[in-house]
Amino acid sequence: xxxxxxxxxxxxxxxxxxxxxxxxxxxxxxxxxxxxxxxxxxxxxxxxxxxxxxxxxxxxxxxxxxxxxxxxxxxxxxxxxxxxxxxxxxxxxxxxxxxxxxxxxxxxxxxxxxxxxxxxxxxxxxxxxxxxxxxxxxxxxxxx
Numbered sequence: 001x002x003x004x005x006x007x008x009x010x011x012x013x014x015x016x017x018x019x020x021x022x023x024x025x026x027x028x029x030x031x032x033x034x035x036x037x038x039x040x041x042x043x044x045x046x047x048x049x050x051x052x053x054x055x056x057x058x059x060x061x062x063x064x065x066x067x068x069x070x071x072x073x074x075x076x077x078x079x080x081x082x083x084x085x086x087x088x089x090x091x092x093x094x095x096x097x098x099x100x101x102x103x104x105x106x107x108x109x110x111x112x113x114x115x116x117x118x119x120x121x122x123x124x125x126x127x128x129x130x131x132x133x134x135x136x137x138x139x140x141x142x143x144x
Contacts, residue, residue, distance in 0.1 A: 028060045029109075029125060030102040033116075034092045038067045041097050041114040046072075052118050054142035059125045060104075060134075104130055 035042045042065060049056065049063055056063065064076050066086070071078040078086070086092070090100050090108065097114035101121060110124050125131050 027104070028062045029104055030062050030064065030100075031121070032086060032090065032100045032102065033063070033065045034087065034090075034096070034098045034100075035065070035067045035114075036095050036097070038072060042067055042072070045099075045116055048116060048118060052122075055118070055122055058140060058142055059122065059131065061125070101125070103128060 033042070033045050046065060062076065063073065064078070064086075065072050066078070066083050069080055069083060071083060087094075090098075090111075092098050092100075099112050099116055100108055101110040101124065103109045109128070110121070126135065
């Protein structure tokens with residue numbers, strides 16, 4: 001039992017650091033995309049993510065894609081406990097496609113279904129007060 005507690009305590013900081021809790025400021029925003037399994041919606045989301053990588057990076061957004069009970073981002077793998085935590089926190093139903101935009105303050109800013117309108121997401125982010133400050137201090141390096 002003690003070993004299990006030690007393991008959990010060592011794992012928790014890794015995935016909690018990537019996705020802020022409410023009221024905590026982080027260096028990034030998050031988009032969490034949940035799907036029942038890997039399907040055409042997940043594949044489209046991931047292809048669009050690559051297409052919009054510059055704009056995503058410029059807005060300091062971390063993407064996590066969860067299909068069923070597994071994270072399919074190799075660089076941002078989460079444990080099953082981490083996935084369950086996020087599903088419960090954002091009240092995600094198992095059989096639905098849901099994307100959640102989380103601000104740097106850890107609060108949910110927007111949610112949508114299987115289709116992602118990236119321009120709408122970027123507009124929502126660009127209208128956030130913290131992003132307005134970022135825009136005032138740097139010019140865009142991305143071609144649209």
